[in-house]
Amino acid sequence: MITDASEAAIDKIVANCNGDIRGALKALLQVNEQLEAELAQFYAAVGLDGMARGSNAIH
Numbered sequence: 001m002i003t004d005a006s007e008a009a010i011d012k013i014v015a016n017c018n019g020d021i022r023g024a025l026k027a028l029l030q031v032n033e034q035l036e037a038e039l040a041q042f043y044a045a046v047g048l049d050g051m052a053r054g055s056n057a058i059h
Contacts, residue, residue: 002010017023 014021014024017027
């Protein structure tokens with residue numbers, strides 16, 4: 001279910017891309033890739049931190 005806030009966010013993203021749906025999708029994919037990379041770095045940091053303390057619970 002798409003909320004009014006989601007609809008507004010979609011409209012804003014498309015407007016920021018001058019109405020270009022393909023450009024909006026490309027921008028969203030790029031943001032998603034960046035967030036995935038940051039999340040992978042976070043997981044790696046947590047894993048290293050856990051190993052440094054001798055815990056094998058976090059991988």
